[in-house]
Amino acid sequence: MGIDILLCQRVILFSNIMRIKQMIHTSLLTVILSCSVHAEGIMGNSYPTPKGAWDECHFTAHKTSFSLWAPTATQVKLNIYTSGTNNDIFMTVPMKPLKAEGLWVANVYKDLKGKFYTFQVKVNDKWLGETPGLWAKAVSVNGKRGAIIDMKSTDPIGWKKDVRPALKSFADITIYEMHHRDFSANATSGIVHKGKYLALTELNTHTQDGLTSGISHLKELGISHVHLLPSFDYASVDEYHSNQYNWGYDPQNYNVPDGSYSTNPLVPEVRIREFKEMVQALHKAGIRVILDVVYNHTFNIEGSNFQMTVPDYFYRKKADGSYANASGCGNETASERPMMRRFMIQSVLYWAKEYHIDGFRFDLMGVHDILTMNEIRKVLDAVDPTIFIYGEGWAAGTPEYTADKLAMKANMKELPRIAAFGDELRDALRGPFSDDHQAAFLNALPGNEMSIKFGIVGAVQHPQIDYSKVNYSKQPWALEPTQAIGYVSCHDDMCLVDRLRSSIPDATESERIRLDKLAQTIVFTSQSVPFLFNGEEMYRDKKGVHNSFNSPDSINTIDWRLKAAHKDVFDYYIQLIALRKAHPAFRMGNAEMVRKNLSFLPVTDDNVIAYTLNNHANGDKAAQLVVVFNANKKDIKQAVDEGTYTVLCKDGKLDISGLGKITTSVITVPAQSALIMYK
Numbered sequence: 001m002g003i004d005i006l007l008c009q010r011v012i013l014f015s016n017i018m019r020i021k022q023m024i025h026t027s028l029l030t031v032i033l034s035c036s037v038h039a040e041g042i043m044g045n046s047y048p049t050p051k052g053a054w055d056e057c058h059f060t061a062h063k064t065s066f067s068l069w070a071p072t073a074t075q076v077k078l079n080i081y082t083s084g085t086n087n088d089i090f091m092t093v094p095m096k097p098l099k100a101e102g103l104w105v106a107n108v109y110k111d112l113k114g115k116f117y118t119f120q121v122k123v124n125d126k127w128l129g130e131t132p133g134l135w136a137k138a139v140s141v142n143g144k145r146g147a148i149i150d151m152k153s154t155d156p157i158g159w160k161k162d163v164r165p166a167l168k169s170f171a172d173i174t175i176y177e178m179h180h181r182d183f184s185a186n187a188t189s190g191i192v193h194k195g196k197y198l199a200l201t202e203l204n205t206h207t208q209d210g211l212t213s214g215i216s217h218l219k220e221l222g223i224s225h226v227h228l229l230p231s232f233d234y235a236s237v238d239e240y241h242s243n244q245y246n247w248g249y250d251p252q253n254y255n256v257p258d259g260s261y262s263t264n265p266l267v268p269e270v271r272i273r274e275f276k277e278m279v280q281a282l283h284k285a286g287i288r289v290i291l292d293v294v295y296n297h298t299f300n301i302e303g304s305n306f307q308m309t310v311p312d313y314f315y316r317k318k319a320d321g322s323y324a325n326a327s328g329c330g331n332e333t334a335s336e337r338p339m340m341r342r343f344m345i346q347s348v349l350y351w352a353k354e355y356h357i358d359g360f361r362f363d364l365m366g367v368h369d370i371l372t373m374n375e376i377r378k379v380l381d382a383v384d385p386t387i388f389i390y391g392e393g394w395a396a397g398t399p400e401y402t403a404d405k406l407a408m409k410a411n412m413k414e415l416p417r418i419a420a421f422g423d424e425l426r427d428a429l430r431g432p433f434s435d436d437h438q439a440a441f442l443n444a445l446p447g448n449e450m451s452i453k454f455g456i457v458g459a460v461q462h463p464q465i466d467y468s469k470v471n472y473s474k475q476p477w478a479l480e481p482t483q484a485i486g487y488v489s490c491h492d493d494m495c496l497v498d499r500l501r502s503s504i505p506d507a508t509e510s511e512r513i514r515l516d517k518l519a520q521t522i523v524f525t526s527q528s529v530p531f532l533f534n535g536e537e538m539y540r541d542k543k544g545v546h547n548s549f550n551s552p553d554s555i556n557t558i559d560w561r562l563k564a565a566h567k568d569v570f571d572y573y574i575q576l577i578a579l580r581k582a583h584p585a586f587r588m589g590n591a592e593m594v595r596k597n598l599s600f601l602p603v604t605d606d607n608v609i610a611y612t613l614n615n616h617a618n619g620d621k622a623a624q625l626v627v628v629f630n631a632n633k634k635d636i637k638q639a640v641d642e643g644t645y646t647v648l649c650k651d652g653k654l655d656i657s658g659l660g661k662i663t664t665s666v667i668t669v670p671a672q673s674a675l676i677m678y679k
Contacts, residue, residue, distance in 0.1 A: 047071040047313070048102040049339055056135040057117065059148050064112045068095065068119045068133055069339065070309050071102030075122035078106050079130060084116045084140025084147065084266065095119075116145040123311055131308040134343065136253050137350075138268040141240065143233040143253045147268035151354070154272040156280055164358050165286045167224070167386045170419075170482035170529065171589030174577055175290065176223040177490055178534040179556065180231070180261045181245055186557040189213050195242070195553075197261050197274040200226075201281040209564035217563075219285050221537055221570075222577040225388070226282060227290040227361055229491060231275070233258045235299035236550070239265035245556060247491060247549045248292075249363060250299040250329070254347050279356050290359035290388065291351055295335070295344050296367035296395075297327035306333075314340050316400040326367045328396030335368040336401060341375065344368075348376055352383050365391025366408040367399050370415060373407045377418055390485055390529070393420030393477075412459075412477045422484040422528055424472050425455025429488050429519050430499050436546055439503035442515045444631045446606035452629075453600060453609060458527035459484040460591040464600045480591050486528030488519045492549070495533055496520075497541040513539065514652050514672040515631075517572050521649065521674040522609075522629055524576045525586050527594050534558065537573040539566040575654040579676070582656045585617035585625055593618060603638065607631040608669075610638050622678035630669040638667050638675075649676035 048071055058065045066078050076095040082088045095104035118130035132139055132146035139147055167173070184191045184199035190206045190213045193199045205214040212220050230248030232255065237244045239259035248258065257275040259265025279289050298304040301323060306314035316324040316334045326332040334340050351357040360376075362368065373389075380387045393409030404411065409420045423433070428451035431438040441448040450469035457465065458481020459473070467474050478484045489496045496519060500512045507515070516539065524530045534540075535558040542548050545555050563570055580586050588594050597617035601610040613625040626645065628638050642665035646658045651670040653659060662677070669675045 047310075047339075048100055049342070050101045050103055054103065056133045057137070057146055057148060059113065059150060061111050061113070062109065064108050064110075064148055065105070066093075066095070066108070066117070066119075067103050067105045068121075068309065069102050070104055070119075070121050072123050072310055072313075073097075073104065073121045074125075076104040077120050078108075079118045079120060080108070080112065081116040081118070081145060084145050084268070090115060112148045113150060115148045116140050117148060118145050119309070121309055128308045128311070129303065131305045132253060134305055134309055135255060135346075136305075137255055137354075138272060139233055139253050139256050139259075140268065141259055141265045142238065143235075143256070143259075149268050149272075151272070154269050154276065156273060156277045159276060159280060162280050162283055162356055164356065164384060164386065165224075165283055165288055167288065169587070169589050170386075170388060170417075171527075171587035172581075173225055173388060173482075173529050174223045174524075174580065175225045175227050175485070175529065175531040176218065176221070176534060177227040177229070177531065179229045179247065179491065181553060182556050182558055183534055184214065185553050186559055188560040189558070190560065193263065195261065196263060197231075197257070197271075197278040198263065200278045203281075207560040207563055209561065211560075211563050211567075213560055213563075215281060215285050215287075218282075218287055221574060222581070223287065223532070225288045225290050225359060227359075227531075228292060230292045230294055230363075231257055231261065232291075232293070243553075245550060245552055249294050249549070251294050251297070252299055253305065254293075254295070254343075255350055276355060283356070288358035288388075289356075290361055291355075291357045292361045292363060293348065293351075294363040295347070296333055296362075296364040297329045297331050298333070299329075301331050310339075313337065314343075318400055324400035326395040326397040326399035327364055332367050332395075332399060334401075335372040336405075341369075341372045344372060345375055345379055349379055349383065352380060352387060358384075358386075359388035359390075362389070362391030362407075364395050365420065366393055366395040366406055368407050369401060369405050370407050370411060371405070373415055373418055377415075381417075388419070389417070390419035390421070409473070409477050412483055413479050415483075416479055417483075419483045419485055419529060420477075421490075421531075422455050422459055422486055424451045424459070424470055425486055425523070425526065425528070426488055428452045428455070428471055429522060430496070431503050433493060436494055436499065436502045441607060441631050442500065442519055443504045443507075444607045444633060449607070449609055452522060453611075455484070455486055455528055456522070456526045456609070456611065457481065457594055457598060458486075458591070460527075460594060462595055462598070478591070480589065481527035481594055482529055482589050484528040485531050486523045486526045487531035487533075488523055489533050489536065490531065491533060492547065494544070494546050495540060495542050496536050497539055498544050498546075501541075502544065511672060513566075513569060516569065517652055517654075518629060518631065518672060518674055520573065520576060521654075521676075524580055525627055525674075525676070527586070527588055527598070530580070532573075535562075537570050538562040539569045572652070572654050575656060578656050579648065579654065583613075583620050583622065583625060583678075585613035585620035585622065588618045590618075601628075601638070601640070605630075605632060605636045608636055608638070612641075625676065625678045626667075628667070628669045628675045630671060630673060630675070633671050635668055635670050638669055640665060640667055643679045645677040645679045647675070647677045649674050
């Protein structure tokens with residue numbers, strides 16, 4: 001186990017290295033059943049698949065039914081255990097084949113509640129390892145055995161009345177990316193259940209300075225969606241020792257919450273109930289929940305539930321027979337194969353329905369095929385069309401599948417209502433992913449303006465964008481601006497403060513704070529969907545660590561004392577989000593509307609971007625908004641239409657009620673700051 005964990009950590013590190021190159025170059029049931037009834041087999045064979053819905057473990061007090069899709073098996077046995085860890089086998093049951101559907105089935109006419117189970121498959125005269133199956137919904141500690149529970153008992157009080165917070169348009173979304181331990185594990189958080197799901201259920205928590213923390217902090221900030229880093233059962237953390245840290249991009253059981261974030265991983269129901277309580281509390285606070293999903297690879301091959309059930313079916317291989325590795329973690333899954341596609345579709349549906357999840361962020365979405373992603377969009381629309389889907393529009397290597405059929409950023413026009421991260425804006429602001437020491441626009445390095453404009457319009461076609469000057473994309477890739485995620489940093493990179501310190505080492509701390517505000521102002525006033533890494537609203541850092549996937553809490557957790565120390569930064573971020581809400585011109589959500597109403601102004605200096613939002617765009621109260629970004633270390637002057645303006649943002653200050661009025665045709669924009677005003 002320890003060796004495997006170390007191996008996975010190393011390949012995850014390799015994944016991040018490989019990702020650099022790629023980034024730079026780069027209902028319901030009836031719908032499910034519309035999938036092909038035959039799966040593509042290995043070496044061209046065809047495997048039968050179930051014609052209807054099935055459940056690997058269906059519990060009632062009188063009978064528990066088991067079924068496993070294992071079309072290549074010659075024998076399958078079911079092992080029932082009295083505990084989740086000890087070798088205390090209760091009974092072994094041979095399973096019977098339903099060859100027409102590739103299933104093996106067994107019924108046990110006993111009350112098995114509280115017992116645990118595994119499947120074991122014999123292929124080519126060899127018994128493979130024990131597995132909880134492909135579709136375990138409850139598991140033992142560390143996920144090696146399935147758990148037999150009554151799922152209804154995991155619903156918190158009022159769960160059936162839980163509703164998704166209102167959302168009129170994807171353009172209204174503001175995303176806050178969060179790791180459970182980052183957010184609440186620090187001793188300064190004022191939260192009791194530190195690093196746990198329940199941390200996000202505690203109301204009215206405060207820092208030692210008397211400022212809000214936890215869920216109250218999120219409400220005060222004003223974000224619409226929390227993006228949770230992987231929270232399914234993953235392999236790299238021993239749930240017995242839940243103070244271990246990992247981001248969780250090493251899937252083990254896709255359809256059950258990870259036990260390390262629960263208060264008792266030994267009791268299978270606890271992690272499920274507490275996850276639901278977390279979602280319920282966030283919904284009551286008006287915040288939607290996005291789950292980070294990692295279907296593109298598994299923790300390993302030989303020990304994976306996929307491989308121990310139908311060997312080699314769920315993974316792509318190269319022509320020489322070796323495993324493809326577009327994930328950078330030693331394998332890549334084959335989403336184009338009907339049963340892998342069906343697995344992904346059923347999995348997101350399960351999270352959306354059983355756990356009321358409001359959105360999904362797909363890790364290395366470029367490994368998956370377009371058809372699968374569009375099918376996922378289709379079935380989620382049948383649940384609720386406001387469920388948001390986005391992902392990384394790249395891979396860590398070259399996938400073993402036809403490039404024009406993959407969900408890459410370049411193919412986003414074939415993925416309507418699915419979004420991708422816009423690294424053009426990110427790297428034009430702070431410098432390339434590949435070099436932490438190289439700066440860009442924020443250090444007044446000319447040549448990045450067009451890439452930032454590309455992000456401002458939301459990666460859509462716009463007549464004033466010269467696409468030959470955009471850093472990574474030489475043509476628009478979004479149909480609508482809501483297909484682009486605007487951001488300057490996220491979990492798997494230096495956070496913004498560290499990047500500023502690394503790339504602009506001679507800057508004073510006050511200058512870096514000005515540049516921090518400038519960067520996020522560009523993100524939150526763009527037509528893209530804005531995305532914020534947790535703690536940056538408090539000017540957090542990660543001690544300069546770029547790839548902190550398994551760094552200790554001392555590196556990753558948020559020191560909540562920063563909220564008081566940088567109250568000016570926090571207040572500015574509150575006003576940024578409030579500005580976006582107060583002025584719908586910043587969130588038009590429609591490409592034609594952006595082309596009609598957003599006009600870039602001519603400028604006389606490098607490292608300056610200026611534009612107007614006109615015609616009461618998207619119903620805005622302002623006839624015209626003027627926005628100017630000045631990354632230079634000196635003040636600049638900018639010509640505007642003559643008139644009387646209300647100033648909203650100037651010189652690192654932002655107030656949506658106004659900072660005063662000015663009548664002018666030429667405005668002075670202070671160094672390293674944004675100016676926003678309207679008439």
